[in-house]
Amino acid sequence: MATELSAFVTNLTLFVLAAFVGYEIITKIPTNLHTPLMSGANAISGITLLGSVVVAGSGSNGLATALGFLAVVMATINVVGGYLVSHFMLDQFRGGGN
Amino acid sequence: MAGILAQYLPDAALQLAYLIAGILFIQGLRDMTHPRTATRGNQISAAGMFLAVLVTALWFDIVSPLILGAGLLVGGGIGVWLAVTVETTEMPQLVGLFNGFGGGASALVAGAELIDVLASGGSLSIDLTATAAIAGIIGSVTFWGSLVAAGKLHGIVGDSPVSTNVGHAIKVLFLGAAVVAGLVLVIQPEMLGNSPMASWIPSYWVLVAAASILGIFLVVPIGGADMPVVIALLNSYSGLAAATTGFVLGNTALIIAGTLVGASGLILTVIMCESMNRSLTNVLFGGLGGDDDDGEDMEDIYEGQIQETSPEEVVMLLETADRVVVVPGYGMAVAQAQHAVAELVDLLDEHGVDVEFGIHPVAGRMPGHMNALLAEADVPYDKMRELEEVNPTFSQTDVAIVCGANDVVNPRANEDDGSPISGMPVLNVAEANTVIVNKRSLSPGFSGIPNPLFARDNTSMLFGDAKESMQDLVNDYKEATD
Numbered sequence: 001m002a003t004e005l006s007a008f009v010t011n012l013t014l015f016v017l018a019a020f021v022g023y024e025i026i027t028k029i030p031t032n033l034h035t036p037l038m039s040g041a042n043a044i045s046g047i048t049l050l051g052s053v054v055v056a057g058s059g060s061n062g063l064a065t066a067l068g069f070l071a072v073v074m075a076t077i078n079v080v081g082g083y084l085v086s087h088f089m090l091d092q093f094r095g096g097g098n
Numbered sequence: 099m100a101g102i103l104a105q106y107l108p109d110a111a112l113q114l115a116y117l118i119a120g121i122l123f124i125q126g127l128r129d130m131t132h133p134r135t136a137t138r139g140n141q142i143s144a145a146g147m148f149l150a151v152l153v154t155a156l157w158f159d160i161v162s163p164l165i166l167g168a169g170l171l172v173g174g175g176i177g178v179w180l181a182v183t184v185e186t187t188e189m190p191q192l193v194g195l196f197n198g199f200g201g202g203a204s205a206l207v208a209g210a211e212l213i214d215v216l217a218s219g220g221s222l223s224i225d226l227t228a229t230a231a232i233a234g235i236i237g238s239v240t241f242w243g244s245l246v247a248a249g250k251l252h253g254i255v256g257d258s259p260v261s262t263n264v265g266h267a268i269k270v271l272f273l274g275a276a277v278v279a280g281l282v283l284v285i286q287p288e289m290l291g292n293s294p295m296a297s298w299i300p301s302y303w304v305l306v307a308a309a310s311i312l313g314i315f316l317v318v319p320i321g322g323a324d325m326p327v328v329i330a331l332l333n334s335y336s337g338l339a340a341a342t343t344g345f346v347l348g349n350t351a352l353i354i355a356g357t358l359v360g361a362s363g364l365i366l367t368v369i370m371c372e373s374m375n376r377s378l379t380n381v382l383f384g385g386l387g388g389d390d391d392d393g394e395d396m397e398d399i400y401e402g403q404i405q406e407t408s409p410e411e412v413v414m415l416l417e418t419a420d421r422v423v424v425v426p427g428y429g430m431a432v433a434q435a436q437h438a439v440a441e442l443v444d445l446l447d448e449h450g451v452d453v454e455f456g457i458h459p460v461a462g463r464m465p466g467h468m469n470a471l472l473a474e475a476d477v478p479y480d481k482m483r484e485l486e487e488v489n490p491t492f493s494q495t496d497v498a499i500v501c502g503a504n505d506v507v508n509p510r511a512n513e514d515d516g517s518p519i520s521g522m523p524v525l526n527v528a529e530a531n532t533v534i535v536n537k538r539s540l541s542p543g544f545s546g547i548p549n550p551l552f553a554r555d556n557t558s559m560l561f562g563d564a565k566e567s568m569q570d571l572v573n574d575y576k577e578a579t580d
Binding site: 004007008011014015018019021022023025026027028029030031032033034035036037038039040041042043044045046047048049050051052053054061063064065067068069070071072073074075076077078079080081082083084085086087088089090091092093 | 120123124126127128130131132133136137139140141143144147150151154155158165166168169170172173174176177178180181182184189192193196197199200201202203204206207209210211213214217218223225297298329330333336337339340341343344345346347348349350351352353354355356357358359360361362363365366369457459464465466467469470473474476479482484
């Protein structure tokens with residue numbers, strides 16, 4: 001129990017520090033780039049893909065695997081689509097800045 | 099259960115790879131602070147994702163690489179197809195849709211993890227069930243909320259705001275149901291003992307069902323023009339769902355990345371709300387607009403005060419203007435007029451006119467919507483000015499062209515008269531010498547109140563579709579200056 005708790009606190013530390021870093025950086029992003037930012041951040045949130053990979057891979061349980069598969073599909077759509085959409089949008093910003 | 103990498107490398111290697119991925123995400127976001135480096139930032143962030151997924155897939159023993167590979171292939175294919183085929187005007191709903199998938203994946207992962215732990219003989223510890231419950235609620239709300247938001251933006255779901263007590267009661271009811279199911283999951287995870295149903299962890303799926311209904315009822319009553327806030331908030335949720343999943347699985351990459359996204363979405367949400375001088379509660383539960391009892395009021399204000407103009411007259415004004423500011427709104431997006439507007443601005447620029455865009459933070463249907471549309475039409479980003487930058491310049495502006503915007507240029511916002519937009523920062527276009535308002539009709543904007551700007555002496559209305567009107571201006575201006 002003690003190790004579980006300390007693992008939780010370690011995770012919590014990460015969470016709090018990441019929140020501060022995120023706040024500092026994101027408040028500096030200009031309004032111009034808010035749409036690509038959202039789409040890019042969106043792609044990052046597809047990081048749940050990692051969770052799906054672990055779950056889809058680890059178990060021998062059929063139901064868990066099926067759910068894991070579905071989660072992999074959804075998270076991959078989010079990641080791939082999100083980054084691509086951001087990329088296309090940002091390309092246009094660069095093209096306009098001649 | 100170890101994969102290829104885990105057999106040869108110490109445990110710390112996986113953590114190290116996650117740390118590198120986290121650094122790449124943060125550096126990617128840092129590069130997003132400037133348009134010149136933003137494309138690179140996006141690529142760095144994608145590289146971080148690739149690294150994290152690759153290492154994870156190779157680290158853990160993948161019993162069925164076939165299933166994993168198939169999932170990646172199917173998801174990747176759909177993602178590429180959607181991103182490549184989407185029209186710029188459909189971008190807001192696509193971003194919303196992708197967002198929903200991220201949340202949905204979080205909810206499914208948490209459920210699968212519970213089932214998996216139980217099936218492999220493990221016990222459901224409190225921290226596992228508690229975080230799974232949170233991931234399940236946030237993930238399901240995000241999934242269904244995003245689908246409804248995307249539906250509203252796409253015009254499939256009605257986009258008028260509704261605020262009813264019954265609606266609020268339903269939300270409270272299903273939130274309560276989700277929380278109760280979550281408590282059952284935490285306190286009595288194996289409530290059903292050895293019955294065959296027990297291996298499914300039914301309490302988790304009850305929670306998911308209740309949260310799903312909650313997600314739908316949360317977004318359905320919110321009006322279309324408030325979607326920027328909703329999309330940003332749901333974005334934040336999907337990040338928090340990912341971070342919570344990270345707590346469930348003890349995965350540091352998930353925690354760091356999820357938290358960054360959560361912060362990003364929350365900041366955008368706050369910016370949007372402040373730009374409307376409304377609280378988040380008011381946006382989510384207020385149900386602004388929708389009542390049309392201002393009809394008579396409107397006639398009083400507009401009666402005999404409206405001056406109509408023609409493209410020819412506007413061009414004559416533009417020919418003698420030294421400084422022009424264009425204020426785009428959602429109407430420009432609907433009419434897909436961004437290319438025509440950009441051409442007009444280019445022409446003016448070529449003829450030595452000091453011309454800029456004045457962009458309100460909540461113009462359009464997602465944060466930065468106008469900027470994205472104008473960038474698509476090759477407008478240089480240094481021509482797009484924010485509200486604070488452009489407002490002091492209106493008094494030195496000869497012509498302000500309002501293209502498809504209404505509430506964001508309504509001077510009533512500056513008066514403390516209790517109107518729905520009172521106190522909202524607006525673009526003070528009326529300070530310009532002449533204001534040209536291009537709109538299809540005098541109908542009110544999302545707030546449902548009339549706009550006294552239209553009746554002012556220095557305002558002329560250029561009625562018509564934004565795209566056609568702007569194209570007319572371009573053609574006439576070309577003729578006049580040849």
